[in-house]
Amino acid sequence: LDLSKFFDHLWVTIVWDDPVNLMNYVTYVFIKLFGFSKEKAHELMMQVHNEGKAVVASGTREEMERAVQSLHEHGLWATLQREDHGRV
DSSP: OOOGGGSOOOEEEEEEOOSSSOHHHHHHHHHHHHOOOHHHHHHHHHHHHHHSEEEEEEEOHHHHHHHHHHHHHTTOEEEEEEOBTTBO
16 A cells, blocks of 8 residues: 555755856855854755765745755745655
C-alpha cells in the first residue's frame, strides 16, 4: 500500500550561484526573506558560492513556490524541488 499519496510531500527551495549578485546582497536577501541570523545567512551564501547551490527553505509546495517567487523578485536564481527521502 502506497501511503505517499495521502501526505503532502516536503518541497525545498534551492538558490543557485549566479555571476550577477554580490555576496553581501545574497546574505541580505536571506536575512530579509527567511529571517536567518547574519551568521546563518552568510553560511548559506558561502555554500551557494562554493558549491553552486544551497537549500534555503523547506515546506509545502505552495510555501516553496512563494519563496521562489520572492527570491526571483529580488533577482536571485531559485527553483523548487520535491525532496526525495532527505535527498535533494
